[in-house]
């Protein structure tokens with residue numbers, strides 16, 4: 146009996162958060178590194194459906210870096226990143242689109258639907274959601290060409306709003322095109338930041354494979370619970386924040402600038418991390434503030 150009463154208490158604990166976020170938009174960036182365990186993936190996606198059932202409006206932007214690497218290895222193509230962006234030749238961009246808009250996107254959509262949600266998969270090409278332009282990397286005063294890598298020029302968010310209004314869960318993959326129809330591979334963190342900004346999302350959550358921003362990757366105790374823009378700049382200059390965390394930080398700050406509410410980075414390798422972030426006072430991971 147006590148155990149059952151305890152369950153009721155746990156449900157009640159969630160009530161203030163259900164109230165706070167009911168009707169609110171929550172953008173979730175689901176990183177490829179957090180998708181690799183099938184059980185965690187199923188649980189994670191079920192939690193998104195639960196959010197919808199209690200009245201929130203989740204919007205998913207996903208990556209899939211490891212799945213792209215796998216395909217590239219199979220066809221003996223080199224995997225190379227410069228400052229968090231994949232060097233993407235014409236053959237690679239076709240494979241990226243196949244993997245992200247095809248397999249990865251539709252897997253997420255199918256799991257949401259299997260659990261009773263109504264998901265719609267979108268690439269940036271659908272309804273011109275992501276108008277892209279070629280991105281160059283600036284390094285030591287030089288402009289480096291990394292191929293078919295894009296940056297977001299404009300987000301046409303109408304289709305996402307329409308889907309939310311109709312009760313769907315939009316699932317967006319980071320492939321876009323320019324005015325001529327050229328396809329670009331875009332880092333999913335940047336796309337998520339732009340989508341969160343365009344929606345003025347009440348919450349924007351990065352789900353990745355580390356606890357959050359850490360002072361030392363090997364020391365769980367070094368997790369930073371809350372960080373300001375100024376502190377983040379110091380951490381970048383001191384090379385504490387490097388690699389895959391850099392585009393996340395830039396996307397967080399961009400989203401905050403454009404009017405997103407609370408921004409968090411959490412660990413998708415912890416069971417039900419999303420629910421713990423949303424439905425508990427303590428939350429988990431790192432919160433980024435301006």
Ligand SMILES: Nc1ncnc2c1ncn2[C@@H]1O[C@H](COP(=O)(O)OP(=O)(O)O)[C@@H](O)[C@H]1O
Nearest residue numbers: 176177178353355357358359385386387389390
């Ligand atoms: N200070 C830091 N704290 C935590 N992670 C960091 C930090 N600096 C760099 N990272 C790296 O960022 C990675 C997350 O980015 P990434 O691999 O691109 O994930 P995703 O697929 O979720 O986008 C972590 O696995 C970690 O290696």
Ligand SMILES: CC(=O)N[C@@H](CCC(=O)OP(=O)(O)O)C(=O)O
Nearest residue numbers: 177208209210230231331332333
């Ligand atoms: C240009 C660029 O780097 N695009 C990324 C797109 C996928 C992605 O961002 O996936 P994660 O979120 O899992 O890292 C790539 O090709 O890997």
